[in-house]
Amino acid sequence: MPELPEVETIRSYLDSVLAGKAIMSVPHLDDRMVKRSLKNGAEIRAALVGQTFGSVRRRGKFLLLGLASSPDALMIHLGMSGRLVTESLDAPYRPHTHLVVRYSGGELRLSDPRRFGRIAWVESGGLWGPHLGMEPLSSAFSSKTLGEILKGRKVAIKSALLNQNLVAGLGNIYADEALFYAGIHPQRPAGSLDVDELKRLVRGIRAVLRRSIEHRGTSFSDYVDALGHPGENQGYLKVYGREGKACRRCGTPIQRQVVGGRSSHYCPHCQRLTETSSEGAHHAEI
DNA sequence: GTCTTTACCTGTATGC
DNA sequence: TGCATACAGGTAAAGA
Numbered sequence: 001m002p003e004l005p006e007v008e009t010i011r012s013y014l015d016s017v018l019a020g021k022a023i024m025s026v027p028h029l030d031d032r033m034v035k036r037s038l039k040n041g042a043e044i045r046a047a048l049v050g051q052t053f054g055s056v057r058r059r060g061k062f063l064l065l066g067l068a069s070s071p072d073a074l075m076i077h078l079g080m081s082g083r084l085v086t087e088s089l090d091a092p093y094r095p096h097t098h099l100v101v102r103y104s105g106g107e108l109r110l111s112d113p114r115r116f117g118r119i120a121w122v123e124s125g126g127l128w129g130p131h132l133g134m135e136p137l138s139s140a141f142s143s144k145t146l147g148e149i150l151k152g153r154k155v156a157i158k159s160a161l162l163n164q165n166l167v168a169g170l171g172n173i174y175a176d177e178a179l180f181y182a183g184i185h186p187q188r189p190a191g192s193l194d195v196d197e198l199k200r201l202v203r204g205i206r207a208v209l210r211r212s213i214e215h216r217g218t219s220f221s222d223y224v225d226a227l228g229h230p231g232e233n234q235g236y237l238k239v240y241g242r243e244g245k246a247c248r249r250c251g252t253p254i255q256r257q258v259v260g261g262r263s264s265h266y267c268p269h270c271q272r273l274t275e276t277s278s279e280g281a282h283h284a285e286i
Numbered sequence: 287g288t289c290t291t292t293a294c295c296t297g298t299a300t301g302c
Numbered sequence: 303t304g305c306a307t308a309c310a311g312g313t314a315a316a317g318a
Contacts (some may be wrong), residue, residue: 001311080311114295116312155289172311
């Protein structure tokens with residue numbers, strides 16, 4: 001499931017490979033993947049051919065493939081099961097391949113069985129995609145700014161962290177991991193976090209994202225990087241996908257609970273729903 | 287505006 | 303073995 005670390009891993013590689021490459025042709029583009037776009041499929045193909053790739057950027061989980069001589073860009077979102085890889089011209093297509101961009105030296109290919117991903121043509125840098133929240137790895141992201149974002153909100157903190165309009169890039173895996181790091185129960189009302197909790201949460205979000213980027217992302221089923229290799233962060237997860245297994249901190253079995261329609265994994269001992277003012281507080285009854 | 291629910295979509299796992 | 307059903311979840315639209 002591509003979240004910020006996975007998308008960043010792909011971005012980093014594509015930026016090093018694609019920048020400066022001439023776009024020869026677009027052999028395939030499935031119109032069903034073009035959603036909320038300034039150009040339709042045929043127009044995107046026409047606009048790309050003859051251009052040269054510029055830098056590859058990321059905003060939240062959105063990838064932005066820039067062009068050397070145009071402010072416009074090709075935006076790609078990988079959804080749940082999207083794979084964006086570079087391959088040699090003679091490599092066989094994977095099933096569910098929806099986009100092929102042939103450049104000098106290879107092909108950029110997007111495959112996405114579930115088709116939750118998205119391709120769109122966007123104009124000039126800032127005004128693309130939905131209105132996205134703060135970048136959690138930016139210097140502007142702090143306990144103060146996060147507190148302002150969450151102030152007054154009654155929704156569960158887990159749901160707030162998944163809301164891309166508030167913070168951009170967290171998905172189910174890293175929201176759970178960050179809340180565990182911070183010792184915060186996923187169902188705590190978002191606006192109820194105190195200063196210490198906000199500080200721990202900001203540290204947690206940064207820590208789990210950076211660690212995963214170092215490990216080239218988390219691969220459970222679908223995700224691979226732009227070279228087609230799985231990531232290695234799955235072995236470092238503390239709660240996600242560990243229902244029933246012992247908490248790595250205290251040994252209590254990890255629980256799974258649906259919060260805001262999404263499964264949430266947490267340690268009922270380390271992440272209590274009742275108010276606790278600091279880490280390692282004494283036991284509290286629920 | 288905030289929050290919840292539902293739709294989209296298909297591979298995989300589970301149950302009968 | 304085969305079929306039906308449930309489940310996974312990122313985004314966005316609809317509903318409350």
